[in-house]
Structures are given as structure tokens and as C-alpha cells.
Amino acid sequence: MTGAHGYDLVSEPWVRVLDVDGVTRELSLLEVMEQAPVVVRLAGELPTQDAAMLRLLLAIVQRALEPFAPETVAQVPEMVSILRGQWVETVVPAVRSYLEKHRDRFDLFHPATPFFQVAGMRTVKGEVSELSKLIADMPAGRPYLSMRSARAAERVEPGEAGRWLVHLQAYDSSGIKTGVVGHPRAKGGKVYPEGVGWTGQLGLVHLAGDTLAETLLLNLWAVLLGDDIRVADLPPWERPPQTLDPSPDLLTRPAGPVDAYTWQPRRVLLRGDATGVSGVLVTYGDRFILQERQDMVHREPMTLWRFSRPQTAKYHRDIQMTRKHQPGLALWRGIESVLPGVRVPVTTSRKDDPPPASSQIVEHAGRLALEGALRDGLVHYRAVGLEYGAQESVVDDVVEDSLDLPAIILRPEQEELRQVAIDAVESAKKGVGALAELARGLARASGAGREETSGPGDRAYEIGYSALDQPYREWLRRDLVAAHDPLVAEKVWHRRVRGVLVEIGEELVVGVPEKAWRGTGPSGAREDVGAVYHRFQRMLRAAVPRAYPPSERTDVSQEQTP
Numbered sequence: 001m002t003g004a005h006g007y008d009l010v011s012e013p014w015v016r017v018l019d020v021d022g023v024t025r026e027l028s029l030l031e032v033m034e035q036a037p038v039v040v041r042l043a044g045e046l047p048t049q050d051a052a053m054l055r056l057l058l059a060i061v062q063r064a065l066e067p068f069a070p071e072t073v074a075q076v077p078e079m080v081s082i083l084r085g086q087w088v089e090t091v092v093p094a095v096r097s098y099l100e101k102h103r104d105r106f107d108l109f110h111p112a113t114p115f116f117q118v119a120g121m122r123t124v125k126g127e128v129s130e131l132s133k134l135i136a137d138m139p140a141g142r143p144y145l146s147m148r149s150a151r152a153a154e155r156v157e158p159g160e161a162g163r164w165l166v167h168l169q170a171y172d173s174s175g176i177k178t179g180v181v182g183h184p185r186a187k188g189g190k191v192y193p194e195g196v197g198w199t200g201q202l203g204l205v206h207l208a209g210d211t212l213a214e215t216l217l218l219n220l221w222a223v224l225l226g227d228d229i230r231v232a233d234l235p236p237w238e239r240p241p242q243t244l245d246p247s248p249d250l251l252t253r254p255a256g257p258v259d260a261y262t263w264q265p266r267r268v269l270l271r272g273d274a275t276g277v278s279g280v281l282v283t284y285g286d287r288f289i290l291q292e293r294q295d296m297v298h299r300e301p302m303t304l305w306r307f308s309r310p311q312t313a314k315y316h317r318d319i320q321m322t323r324k325h326q327p328g329l330a331l332w333r334g335i336e337s338v339l340p341g342v343r344v345p346v347t348t349s350r351k352d353d354p355p356p357a358s359s360q361i362v363e364h365a366g367r368l369a370l371e372g373a374l375r376d377g378l379v380h381y382r383a384v385g386l387e388y389g390a391q392e393s394v395v396d397d398v399v400e401d402s403l404d405l406p407a408i409i410l411r412p413e414q415e416e417l418r419q420v421a422i423d424a425v426e427s428a429k430k431g432v433g434a435l436a437e438l439a440r441g442l443a444r445a446s447g448a449g450r451e452e453t454s455g456p457g458d459r460a461y462e463i464g465y466s467a468l469d470q471p472y473r474e475w476l477r478r479d480l481v482a483a484h485d486p487l488v489a490e491k492v493w494h495r496r497v498r499g500v501l502v503e504i505g506e507e508l509v510v511g512v513p514e515k516a517w518r519g520t521g522p523s524g525a526r527e528d529v530g531a532v533y534h535r536f537q538r539m540l541r542a543a544v545p546r547a548y549p550p551s552e553r554t555d556v557s558q559e560q561t562p
Contacts, residue, residue, distance in 0.1 A: 007108040007158045007274045009115060010099045014159030015053060017212065018043040026159055029106065032057065033095045036213035037087055044163055045137055047400040051204055051384040052170035053163065054215070055261035055302070059235045061216050062258055064098035065091065069221065069230070076221045076364070077371035083220075084375075087213050105237035108162050109273055113241045116165050121180045121244070121269040121281045124189065128271045128279030129178060131156060134164045136171065136395060154278060161270055161277035168282065170199035171386055172266050175393030177283040180267070183244045185284065194287045196392050198254075198263045200385075201290070202303040203323040205331075205338065205361055207368075208380040208402070218374075222301035222364040223257045235262040242267065247286050254288070260300045290322070291315050301360035304337050307353050320357045325385040325399040330465070332403055332472055333429075336422050338381055340366030340410055369410035378477065379405040404473065406481045420486040421476060424493045428472060430543035431497045432464035434536055438505050441532030445516040460508070467500050487546075494544035505536055 007014075013026035017039045024043050027035060042050040062069075068090070070079045083091055099106070108115050131153055156164075174193040179186030195201070207218040225233060233256030236242065244267055247253070254260040264285050271279035290296060291311055297320050304323040311319035323337070336342045337356075340363050365379050381403045389396035409417040439460035440453040448456075475493050483489035512529060519528030541548050 006110060007162070008103065009106040009108060009162055010103050012159065014162045015057075016042065016044045016163065020211075029057075029060070030096060030099055032212070033061075034092055036216065037211055039212040040210070041208070041212060041215070044167075045160075046167070047384045047398055048136070048171050048199075048386055049163055049167045051206070052167045052199060054206065054219075055170065055199065056166055057216060058219055059258045059261040060098065061091070061095060062220060063235065063238070064095040065220070066230075068094075070224065073221075073224050073364075073367060076224060077368050077373035080217050080220060080368065081371075081373050084214070084217055087217075091213075102237045108158055108165075108270065114269070115162070116169055116236065116264070117269050118242050118244060118267045119269070121267065121283070123178060123180055123281070128281055131277070131280060133282050134161065134168055134268075134270075134277075134280045136164065136167055155272075155276045158272065158274055158277055161272065165268060165270065168197070168268065169262075169264055169266055170197050171395075172197045172200070172282070173388055173393055173395055174391065177266075178281055180244065180281060180283050183267075183283055184246075191284050193391070193393070194265075194284045196386075196388060197265045198260065198288075200388070201322050201324070202300070202385065203305075203325050203383070204302050204385055205304060205359065205381055205383050206302050207361065207365060208382045210376070214375075218368065219301075219361070219364075223299055223360050225256045225299070229256060232256070233258045235259070236264055242285070244283075250286055250288065253286075254293075254296070254299060256299050257301055260296070291319050294320060297357040298360070301364065303361075304359050305357040307356050309353060318354055323356065324387075325383055325401070327387055327397045327399050328462075330469055331381065331383050331401045332469075332476065333425055333465070335403070335425050335476075338362050338365075338403065338405070339418050339421070341412065342418060342422070366410045366412075369407035370412070374407045377407050379407050379410060381405070404477045406477065408481055416486050417480065420490050421480060424472065424475070424490065427494060427544050428465075428468050428497055431501050431540055432461055432468070434539035434543055435464040435501050435505060435508075436460040437539060438532060438536035439508055441527065441535065442508055442512050442516060442529065445519050445527050445529055445532055446513055447515065460504075463504060464501060467504060468497060471496050471500060491546040494547035497544045498540060498547035501540060505533070505540075509533060 009028065010030055011028050013028055013031070015027050015029065015032045016024060017027055017032065018024055018041055019035070020038050020040055032039070042053050044050045044053060065083070068079065068083070070076050104110065105113055106115050107113070110119070112119050135153075135156070174195050176193060177191045179189040179191050183191055185191050207215065209215040209218050235258055239247075242264060254263060265287060267283050267285040269281045270277050271281075291314075297305060305320045306323040308319050308321045311321060331338065337359070340358070365381075368374050369379060383399070383401045383403075385399040386395055387397040387399060388394065408414055409421060436457040439456040443453045443456045444450075472493075475489075475496065479492050480489045483492060509529060517529050519531070
């Protein structure tokens with residue numbers, strides 16, 4: 001139980017969830033596990049906080065269910081299905097026993113082993129940092145980005161501090177940290193940058209279910225290690241308490257997904273007690289260089305990967321790096337990366353570059369789909385990430401997206417369906433490109449010079465992709481399989497793209513000034529609305545040919561754009 005100064009995360013409320021009645025509540029770790037079948041999802045202050053908390057909960061569940069771990073990956077879907085029906089009878093007792101065994105290590109203010117922290121940290125003068133170092137939605141130096149009042153930022157409840165502590169260990173930005181007494185790399189009261197937290201480096205993707213229990217089970221054993229490796233795949237609370245020195249076995253870790261989920265890139269100490277937290281000390285902890293740990297492509301399940309030629313040249317061997325999410329780039333636009341067994345097209349300048357490594361969560365989703373372990377017949381992907389700015393020392397944006405796929409297209413024999421889904425994205429890309437060229441052409445016809453047409457073209461790209469976002473998601477989720485014929489499904493999509501983009505194109509034409517109909521163009525060249533719109537029609541026919549009768553289909557691959 002929580003003492004006068006402690007805060008037992010096993011029994012005290014701190015995990016924010018949304019229940020089936022639409023109510024946001026805070027639960028203890030044990031309550032989360034007991035109520036997971038009636039909890040819809042985690043509901044923290046940021047999507048990245050939910051991702052960090054999910055990884056923490058997965059580490060707990062995976063360690064608690066170690067006696068039930070399948071022997072092979074082929075057995076994982078069956079075990080997931082079994083545990084789905086035995087959550088109360090099997091999962092909850094195992095987690096309860098596990099948490100009770102390690103209860104002391106889950107005390108937020110334990111005098112010797114505070115959760116996710118290092119006891120006794122101090123500076124020469126005894127200062128602590130403000131809570132902006134801990135709380136990601138009130139970045140230091142940019143208080144105008146926070147919804148908190150100055151008073152609310154001075155002190156937070158211990159439960160909230162615990163959530164942000166988990167988030168910090170996962171996503172903390174780079175930059176200079178406090179040079180606490182005894183830190184091996186401290187110079188002049190500072191420790192110089194060593195990069196962002198491990199989870200912050202990921203293009204994080206996980207599977208989502210209708211309830212938190214379902215989500216945990218769907219992501220369980222996404223990577224299955226051999227028994228000899230699994231014994232070393234431990235979270236911090238099953239290891240000796242950390243000190244300011246790097247972990248002694250740092251060069252051989254992370255040992256596996258549990259270790260990666262709970263990696264400690266920072267040494268932290270909260271100032272506070274069960275009544276509240278008012279300050280924090282943060283410095284660097286366990287760093288690892290991905291280029292030197294390429295076995296992570298087999299041990300970190302929740303990320304997409306990319307081949308890096310610059311890093312390959314530097315390290316003189318093939319190097320895979322994580323592929324982070326880009327703000328404004330929807331997950332469906334790179335759908336090939338979340339389809340198992342699909343070779344992602346190489347976009348580098350060398351055709352002999354190897355493809356990106358397979359994402360373990362994507363391959364895991366394929367196995368679940370093959371064995372019928374997805375109850376609603378859909379794969380629900382969720383992507384979360386942070387965009388860092390200014391040498392990764394500040395947080396610029398939160399990236400969040402989701403994508404639902406019919407499980408059938410993940411089955412090995414459905415190669416044609418997968419290709420149609422990929423081709424549909426390519427046709428959307430070409431169609432939006434036609435729209436962008438229309439916008440640029442209309443700008444030229446209105447008198448704009450070449451350097452002045454990029455703005456209208458970029459805006460047309462954004463408008464086009466935004467307009468096709470929901471139609472593609474609906475087509476992928478429903479029409480792709482319902483058509484019972486990949487070619488029919490493709491025809492449905494092409495017609496939808498044509499309808500959406502023609503409507504936008506016509507709106508662009510209506511908005512041009514009268515002189516555009518006469519035509520001006522750069523350097524006196526004649527280019528009027530009629531010529532520009534005719535070229536748009538030809539490009540659109542080439543992008544979505546099945547939306548037109550065969551006699552009207554056009555190949556503009558050789559056509560030169562002015």
C-alpha cells in the first residue's frame with residue numbers, strides 16, 4: 001500500500017482510460033488489467049503518451065504470461081485466441097501475481113528504487129528543473145503552446161507525473177541535460193546531447209482492438225524469441241536498480257521487445273510525494289546506436305524500416321534505420337509498408353539497394369489474419385509519432401493516424417488484392433498530380449511566372465489528397481473485397497477518384513480571372529484555360545483509365561508539361 005510519502009502504481013490510480021460508457025477515468029495498474037475488457041482504449045494527455053503506456057502494459061503482460069508463451073510463431077495466433085476467452089481466468093491472476101511480486105519497484109517515490117528513476121540524484125547547488133522538462137504538452141521556452149495556466153504548471157498530481165515519466169523515458173527530446181553530481185559525462189554542470197528516446201526514433205505502428213484487452217492480446221508476442229534469449233529480455237523492475245553509470249550489459253541490449261518497450265535513455269528523479277510533484281531532474285542514461293545494433297530489426301516489433309545508403313557507406317555494411325512518420329502523410333499513402341510479404345519500392349538512386357527490413361508487427365498481423373485470429377475480419381493499424389525540430393531538442397508536432405484493412409488481403413494467396421490496393425494509391429498519386437498541374441497551368445494562364453506556380457500546385461496537392469483520404473479508406477475497408485473481383489474493385493476506385501478530382505478541377509477553373517481565358521503564360525507564350533483543362537483531362541484519363549470507356553483512355557507518359 002502507499003505510505004505517507006510513497007505512491008504505489010500497482011494500487012493507486014494513474015493510468016487514464018476511456019471506458020465503454022465514454023467516461024475517462026484513472027485506474028491503477030491492477031485495475032487496468034482487471035477492467036481491460038470494458039476499457040475501450042488508453043486516454044492520456046497525448047497520443048504518444050498512450051503509445052508509451054501501451055508499451056509499458058505490454059511489457060507487464062508479456063512477462064506475467066511467460067509460462068504461457070508459445071514455442072513457435074505459428075502457435076501465437078492460437079494462444080491469442082485462447083487467452084481472449086480466458087482473460088479473467090488466466091490473464092488477470094497471472095498479472096496480479098506478477099505485480100505483487102515486483103510491487104516495491106512500482107513505487108513512484110520509493111527511497112531506494114523509485115519507479116523508472118534513480119534515487120539520490122542531485123546537482124551541486126540542489127536545484128531541480130521546472131515541470132516543462134517532464135511534461136511534453138508544455139515545452140520549455142514555448143509556454144504559449146500549452147493549454148495549462150502558469151499555476152497549474154507548478155505542481156501536478158502524482159498520477160499525472162507518473163504518466164509523463166513513462167512518456168519521457170520513451171520520447172524525451174535531445175538537447176543539453178542537467179549535469180548531476182556523479183554523472184560520468186557531466187562537464188560544467190551539463191551533459192551534452194545524445195539523441196531522443198528510443199520510442200521517439202520509431203515509425204511506431206501497433207494493432208488496435210475494440211477493447212484494451214483485445215489491443216494488448218493482438219500485440220502480444222509480435223516478436224517471439226528463443227528461450228535462451230528471452231531469459232535476458234527483462235524490464236527495469238526485474239534488473240538491479242540503475243545508477244548514473246550506463247548499464248553494465250549495455251552493449252548486448254536491448255535483449256528483446258520487453259527491454260525495448262521499457263528502455264531507459266534517461267536518468268530521472270521527481271521532486272514530490274503522494275501529495276504532488278513540483279520539479280524534476282533529467283539527465284542522460286542508456287544510449288544505444290541503432291547502426292551498431294542491427295539485430296533490432298528482429299527485436300523491436302512496433303516500427304517500419306528503411307534502408308539507409310549514407311549509413312551503409314559510413315559503417316561499410318547494410319544498415320536499416322527506422323522510418324518515422326511524416327506529418328501530413330497519411331498511412332494509406334504508403335500502404336505497401338503495412339502489407340506483409342510486399343517488397344516496398346526502392347526510392348533511393350541506386351537500383352541495387354536492398355529493400356527495407358520487414359516490420360515485425362506487420363508480419364505478425366499477417367499470421368493473425370491467416371489463422372482467423374482477427375474477430376471482426378479487419379486489421380486495425382494505429383500509427384503514432386513525434387516530429388522533433390531544432391536538432392531534435394524540441395517537439396514540433398504529434399503524428400497520429402490509423403488504417404483499417406480487410407484481413408483477407410493479408411493472406412499469402414491474395415497477392416492480386418494486395419496489388420490492387422497498392423495500385424489504387426498510385427492512381428490517386430497520379431490523379432492528384434494531374435490536379436496540381438491544372439492549378440499550376442491556371443496560374444500561368446493568369447499571368448504567373450514559373451516561380452509563382454509552386455504555391456497553387458502545392459495547395460492543389462493538399463486539397464486533392466485530403467479529398468481522397470476518406471474515400472480511399474472506405475474503398476479499402478469495404479469495396480475492395482465486396483466487389484468479389486479485383487478488376488471491378490479497381491474500376492470502382494478509378495471512378496471515385498475521377499469524380500472527386502473533376503469536381504475540384506472545375507472549382508479551380510471557376511475561380512480564375514477573366515484574362516486567363518484569353519491566355520497569357522510566361523515569356524508571352526499563349527496558354528489559356530481551355531488548353532490547360534484539356535491537358536488535365538488527358539492526365540486524369542491516364543491516371544484512372546478504368547473510369548473511362550476504352551476508346552477514351554489516353555497515355556500521356558510522353559507528354560511534356562510546359
